Amino acid sequence: GIYVLSQNRLVSISVLKMANTGVLPFVRGVDFSRNDFSDGRFPQSVRLMSGVQWLKLDRSNLTQVPEELGHLMKLEHLSLTHNGLEKLFGELTELWSLRTLNIRHNKVRSSGIPAQLFHLEDLTTLDLSHNVLKEVPEGMEKARSLLVLNLSHNNITAIPNTLFVNLTDLLFLDLSHNQLETLPPQMRRLANLQTLILNHNPLGHFQLRQLPSLVGLETLHMRDTQRSPANMPTSLEMLSNLRDVDLSFNDLPKVPDALYTVPTLRRLNLSSNCITELAMALEVWQNLETLNLCCNQLTSLPASLCKLTSLRRLYLNNNKLDFEGIPSGIGKLVNLEVFSAANNHLEMIPEGLCRCGSLKKLILSGNRLITLPDTVHLLSELQTLELKDNPDLVMPPKPLEAQRGAGVEFYNIDFSLQNQLRLAGAAIPAPSPVTGASKDPIARKLRLRRGKRDHEEADSDQAKILKGMKDIAKEKNKQKTLEEVKAESLKPKRWDESLEKPQLDYSELFDEDAGQIPGLTVWEIENFLPNQVEEVAHGKFYEGDCYIILKTRLDDSGNLQWQIYFWIGEKATLDKRACSAIHAVNLRNFLGAECRTAREEQGDESLEKPQLDYSELFDEDAGQIPGLTVWEIENFLPNQVEEVA
The missing domain is CATH 3.40.20.10 (Severin)
Incomplete structure (x- = not known):
C-alpha cells in the first residue's frame, strides 16, 4: 500500500492507529513530507514498516537522521530534502537495499558523511546538491555502482584524482555552481558518461584535454566557465553522440572550430559571448534543431545557414543585424518554427522568411522596422507576432488571396481566355510558334552589362524608397495634434494588462x-x-x-x-x-x-493526439492489406511475427 501523510499534524496518531491494525508491515511507500518532526517527534512505529521500499521526509524540520530508519532493511529510495541535516551519521550505512539517496537542500558538511555510506553495493543515485560541502566526501570513490552523482551548488574547490578511478559506470555528473579550477586527468575513464554539467565554475585554466575521451557524451553544459579560444580543444570528432552543447556566458569571439567537427549536434547555445561572425562551415550541422546566438556582436549571417534544413528554432536577439545581414535564401528552412531577432537594426526582413511555412513565432520587437512583406499575412501557422518598439512600422495591407471572399478561387470560376472561348463554342487560336533567334555574343554581353546596371539602380531605388517611407512616418508623427495625443493616451488597456495581482501571501x-x-x-x-x-x-x-x-x-x-x-x-x-x-x-x-x-x-477532457513517429514502431503497410497481422512484445517494442508462425 501507498500512504500520503504530508502536512498531517496528527501523523503520530495515524501511524499508531495503523500499527494497531497490523497493516504497517505491508506498507510499500510513505510520504511524511511537511510534518514537524523536530524535538524527537518522529513516530517510533515507523520501525514496524519492515516492507517499505520508498520513504519521503522532505521539509520535516529534521536535524538528524531518525534512528528508526535502521530497521527498514528493504528501503530502496529515501528522500530527506529541505531539512536542517548537518551530518548523516546514524543508521543509513546499514540500509543495504538503498538505491537512491536524496539529501539536497540541507546543511551537510563533508565531515558529516560517513565513508561506510559508499560501501552500499546497490547505491546508484546520490544527490548532495545545495549543501555546504567544501571537498568531496571521503570514501566516495568506493561507490562503484553510482550512475547518477549530483554535487552541484556547494563550495567544492577540487576533485581528488582517485574519485573517477572506479566510478566508470557514471551516466550523469553535475558539478555546477562550485569553485572548481580544474578537473582530474582520470576523468577520461568515464567512457559511459552521457551528461556532464560544469556550469558556473572558474575553469579558465582548464584545457578540457579529457573531453575527447568521453566517447559516450550526449550533453555538455559549460555555461560561465571562462571558455576562450585558448582553452578549447581543437577537435571533438570522437564525440559521435554529442547532441546538446551550452557554451553561453563565456569569452568566445567566434564559434570554436571544434564544434564544426560535431555533425550530430541538435541543440547549440552560444548566447552572451563576443561572437562577430559565423563560418561557412556551419552547414555541417545537418541535424541541428535549436541555435541560440543571442547577445553577441553579429552583423550578418552566412548563406550556408540556409542549408540547415532541420533547424526549428533560431534565436538572434540583441545583435547588430540589419536587412542585408539576413540571407535571402532563409526561406529554405522549411521546418523553422521560431525566428527571434529582437533588439537588432532591422529595417525590413527578407521576403524569403515569410516562405517558412512552419513558422509559429516571429519576434521582431525593438528594431527599426518600416514595414513587412505582404506575404507575412500568408503564414498560416503563425501564432505569435511581436513587433513592439518599432515606432516607424506601417503594416502592409492584406493581399487579396488572404481576404475572405476575394480572389478567383472563392467563386470557383475560371476566367481564363481559353476557358471562356471554349464555353462560348468559339475556336481557340493556336499558339504562335516561337522562332529561335540567332545567338549574338556581343548582344549577350551588352544585355548582361545592362542587367547588372539595372540591378544596381534597383537597389539604389529600394534604399531611397525605404528612406522615404521612414521620413513620411516621422513627418506624420510630428503633425499629430494635441487632441490626437490625448486620445491615444485614453485608449483602454487590454484586459490582462488592467488586472492587478492581489496582495496575498502565496x-x-x-x-x-x-x-x-x-x-x-x-x-x-x-x-x-x-x-x-x-x-x-x-x-x-x-x-x-x-x-x-x-x-x-x-x-x-x-x-x-x-x-x-x-x-x-x-x-x-x-x-x-x-x-x-x-x-x-x-x-x-x-x-x-x-x-x-x-x-x-471529468469525461470532457480536451485530449490531444501525441506527436509521435509511429513509423519506428510499425511498418508503413501495416493494416493496408486484408488479413491477420500479429505482433509480439520484445524489448518493450512490438515485433511483427512471420505468417508461418
Whole structure:
C-alpha cells in the first residue's frame, strides 16, 4: 500500500492507529513530507514498516537522521530534502537495499558523511546538491555502482584524482555552481558518461584535454566557465553522440572550430559571448534543431545557414543585424518554427522568411522596422507576432488571396481566355510558334552589362524608397495634434494588462520551489487548500475530488514556461470546484505567469493526439492489406511475427 501523510499534524496518531491494525508491515511507500518532526517527534512505529521500499521526509524540520530508519532493511529510495541535516551519521550505512539517496537542500558538511555510506553495493543515485560541502566526501570513490552523482551548488574547490578511478559506470555528473579550477586527468575513464554539467565554475585554466575521451557524451553544459579560444580543444570528432552543447556566458569571439567537427549536434547555445561572425562551415550541422546566438556582436549571417534544413528554432536577439545581414535564401528552412531577432537594426526582413511555412513565432520587437512583406499575412501557422518598439512600422495591407471572399478561387470560376472561348463554342487560336533567334555574343554581353546596371539602380531605388517611407512616418508623427495625443493616451488597456495581482501571501499555499523545476506538479483540494500530491500518485484522480495540474518546461532561451489546469471530478462538491478554480489563479499569480488557467471536467477532457513517429514502431503497410497481422512484445517494442508462425 501507498500512504500520503504530508502536512498531517496528527501523523503520530495515524501511524499508531495503523500499527494497531497490523497493516504497517505491508506498507510499500510513505510520504511524511511537511510534518514537524523536530524535538524527537518522529513516530517510533515507523520501525514496524519492515516492507517499505520508498520513504519521503522532505521539509520535516529534521536535524538528524531518525534512528528508526535502521530497521527498514528493504528501503530502496529515501528522500530527506529541505531539512536542517548537518551530518548523516546514524543508521543509513546499514540500509543495504538503498538505491537512491536524496539529501539536497540541507546543511551537510563533508565531515558529516560517513565513508561506510559508499560501501552500499546497490547505491546508484546520490544527490548532495545545495549543501555546504567544501571537498568531496571521503570514501566516495568506493561507490562503484553510482550512475547518477549530483554535487552541484556547494563550495567544492577540487576533485581528488582517485574519485573517477572506479566510478566508470557514471551516466550523469553535475558539478555546477562550485569553485572548481580544474578537473582530474582520470576523468577520461568515464567512457559511459552521457551528461556532464560544469556550469558556473572558474575553469579558465582548464584545457578540457579529457573531453575527447568521453566517447559516450550526449550533453555538455559549460555555461560561465571562462571558455576562450585558448582553452578549447581543437577537435571533438570522437564525440559521435554529442547532441546538446551550452557554451553561453563565456569569452568566445567566434564559434570554436571544434564544434564544426560535431555533425550530430541538435541543440547549440552560444548566447552572451563576443561572437562577430559565423563560418561557412556551419552547414555541417545537418541535424541541428535549436541555435541560440543571442547577445553577441553579429552583423550578418552566412548563406550556408540556409542549408540547415532541420533547424526549428533560431534565436538572434540583441545583435547588430540589419536587412542585408539576413540571407535571402532563409526561406529554405522549411521546418523553422521560431525566428527571434529582437533588439537588432532591422529595417525590413527578407521576403524569403515569410516562405517558412512552419513558422509559429516571429519576434521582431525593438528594431527599426518600416514595414513587412505582404506575404507575412500568408503564414498560416503563425501564432505569435511581436513587433513592439518599432515606432516607424506601417503594416502592409492584406493581399487579396488572404481576404475572405476575394480572389478567383472563392467563386470557383475560371476566367481564363481559353476557358471562356471554349464555353462560348468559339475556336481557340493556336499558339504562335516561337522562332529561335540567332545567338549574338556581343548582344549577350551588352544585355548582361545592362542587367547588372539595372540591378544596381534597383537597389539604389529600394534604399531611397525605404528612406522615404521612414521620413513620411516621422513627418506624420510630428503633425499629430494635441487632441490626437490625448486620445491615444485614453485608449483602454487590454484586459490582462488592467488586472492587478492581489496582495496575498502565496507562500502559505504553495512551496517556494513550485514551478521552478521542469516537470509535472499536482495539487488536490483538501480542506479548501491545495495539497501537493506526490509523484508516485500522479494520474490517480478520484471522481469526488478536484485537482490543480502545473506543467513546467524550459524554452530554448532557458526561460520557464507554465501550463496550468484545474480538473473537476464528476462527483466533486461545489466548494471543491470553486477552490480549484480560485487556487489555479492563485498559482498563476504566485508564478507571475501570463498563461490562462484551463478548466477540465471529468469525461470532457480536451485530449490531444501525441506527436509521435509511429513509423519506428510499425511498418508503413501495416493494416493496408486484408488479413491477420500479429505482433509480439520484445524489448518493450512490438515485433511483427512471420505468417508461418
